[in-house]
Amino acid sequence: MNQGATKSVSQSTIQRTLLRLGLRSRRLVRAPMLTAVHRRRRLEFARQYSSWTSTEWRQVAFSDESRFMLHRTDGRWRIRRETSERNHPATIAGTVQAGGGSIMVWGMFSWHSLGSLIIVEGTMDQYKYASVLADHVHPYMRIVFPQDDGIFQQDNARCHTAASVRAWFEEHQDEFTVLPWPANSPDLNPIENLCDHLDRVVRAMDPQPRNLAQLATALESAWLNIPENTFRDLCDSLPARLAAVRSAKVKIRCRKLSTTVAITPGGLIKILQPLDLSGNKSFKAEVQKQWECWMSEGLYTYTKSSKMDRASYEEVAKWVGSAWKSVKTSLIIAAFTEAETSISSDKETVNQEDECGSLEDFDQDLLNLFNSDSEESDFDGFI
Numbered sequence: 001m002n003q004g005a006t007k008s009v010s011q012s013t014i015q016r017t018l019l020r021l022g023l024r025s026r027r028l029v030r031a032p033m034l035t036a037v038h039r040r041r042r043l044e045f046a047r048q049y050s051s052w053t054s055t056e057w058r059q060v061a062f063s064d065e066s067r068f069m070l071h072r073t074d075g076r077w078r079i080r081r082e083t084s085e086r087n088h089p090a091t092i093a094g095t096v097q098a099g100g101g102s103i104m105v106w107g108m109f110s111w112h113s114l115g116s117l118i119i120v121e122g123t124m125d126q127y128k129y130a131s132v133l134a135d136h137v138h139p140y141m142r143i144v145f146p147q148d149d150g151i152f153q154q155d156n157a158r159c160h161t162a163a164s165v166r167a168w169f170e171e172h173q174d175e176f177t178v179l180p181w182p183a184n185s186p187d188l189n190p191i192e193n194l195c196d197h198l199d200r201v202v203r204a205m206d207p208q209p210r211n212l213a214q215l216a217t218a219l220e221s222a223w224l225n226i227p228e229n230t231f232r233d234l235c236d237s238l239p240a241r242l243a244a245v246r247s248a249k250v251k252i253r254c255r256k257l258s259t260t261v262a263i264t265p266g267g268l269i270k271i272l273q274p275l276d277l278s279g280n281k282s283f284k285a286e287v288q289k290q291w292e293c294w295m296s297e298g299l300y301t302y303t304k305s306s307k308m309d310r311a312s313y314e315e316v317a318k319w320v321g322s323a324w325k326s327v328k329t330s331l332i333i334a335a336f337t338e339a340e341t342s343i344s345s346d347k348e349t350v351n352q353e354d355e356c357g358s359l360e361d362f363d364q365d366l367l368n369l370f371n372s373d374s375e376e377s378d379f380d381g382f383i
Contacts, residue, residue, distance in 0.1 A: 038184045045182040046245035054111075057238040060151045060179060061115065061141065063108035064186070065124050066195040068202070070101045070215050103212050105219060106132055107191060108140065110150075111235035115140045117223040119216050126162035133168055141176045150176040156183045188241050190234035197230065198222045282331065286323035294319075 018024075034042070049056075104124060108115035116136045120128060141150045154160045169178050186192045201222040202209065209215040294311060301309040311319075 034184060038182070041182045042185055042188075042245050043248075045180070045185075045188075046242040049242060050246065052242075053239060054236040057235055058111035059145065059149060060153050060235070060238075061108055061110040061137075061144070062153045062189055062191045062235075063106070063115075063137070064155060064189055064191045064195075065104055065106045065120065065157070066192075066198075067102050067104045068195075068199060068215060068219060070103075070209065070212055101212075103216055103219075105216075107194070107223065108137065109191065109194065109231050110144060111232050112144050114223065114226060114231060117220055119220075124157070124159050126159045126164055129159045129162075129165060130168060133165070138172065138175075145176060148175050151179050152176055153179045153181060153189070155181050155186070155189065188238075188245070190231075190237060190241075193234050194223075194226065194231060197226065201225075283323050283327055286326045287319050290319035290322060 104120040104122075105117055106120055106124065107117040118132060118136065124132075137152060141152060144150060159165070182188070198219055202215070202218045205218060209218050291311070294315065303309050
């Protein structure tokens with residue numbers, strides 16, 4: 001950097017300048033290299049299981065292979081980046097499988113209990129995996145899920161998708177089901193976190209394992225001593241993991257549009273949210289007008305239990321779209337102006353909840369419009 005310059009700059013000066021700019025030295029985040037197909041299928045998976053809560057995920061037994069090196073090389077590249085750039089593609093180093101001087105293990109667990117940790121001789125193939133399924137997966141699923149309502153998770157490794165393996169699962173499909181899993185998605189599998197836990201425990205041992213046999217013994221001991229709350233918390237993290245996948249698309253879109261996402265602090269929506277300040281009232285009034293028109297024209301149908309059916313999703317979407325277009329631009333501008341004034345003056349804004357109602361109330365009103373064959377009371381309109 002000093003070459004050709006009239007004045008030299010010391011390394012400490014450069015470091016102070018970088019720190020002042022918010023560019024701290026950080027390790028590269030290691031993550032799987034994803035193609036467009038991978039991203040699409042991950043998003044489809046996240047959307048398909050978006051309604052699953054921790055209760056459903058507690059019926060899933062997670063599994064995977066992992067390789068542990070006896071003498072791990074450091075390979076810690078460091079870069080300068082801003083705090084918000086942690087997951088930027090330019091700051092991520094793609095990972096590959098480790099080479100020699102290591103052993104492979106296979107393990108499984110669910111919210112209910114840890115399963116086996118198996119030392120794999122060499123590399124896992126379809127024949128070794130078939131033995132694992134018969135000797136470990138099958139008895140675990142029968143014992144932990146005696147009602148045959150368990151779900152087994154595996155990734156898309158070749159040994160997992162071989163014809164002989166698929167045939168084995170078909171023979172036992174009345175005992176448990178196999179969860180379809182998006183390719184190249186180890187970040188969604190909580191067993192990866194357990195493997196990281198094992199690695200940290202083994203690396204903290206003193207003395208360190210000196211050969212592969214000692215490494216295998218250390219891993220087995222660390223596995224058996226994993227605290228119950230550790231693997232249970234990991235199972236309960238699935239809803240948040242899928243939510244992160246769904247929100248990733250929004251973040252990518254915002255970056256393409258050079259848009260910054262702002263989060264309104266809790267309790268301040270009525271003061272800082274422009275739509276709540278001015279646009280919500282006229283918007284809700286127009287949606288109500290659309291609903292009243294639908295009712296007066298007798299466009300509704302009846303459910304099997306002879307109750308009035310609610311409007312279809314498509315119909316409600318039309319109402320919402322039409323209502324949004326009816327909101328005047330001047331009203332939106334006034335709302336943003338009012339929000340800006342509230343921030344700059346730090347004054348309390350008149351609470352309009354009694355007049356306009358909250359967005360949460362409006363969301364519930366919309367839900368009441370969707371098709372339902374339940375025995376709940378009929379929708380009485382907007383309040």
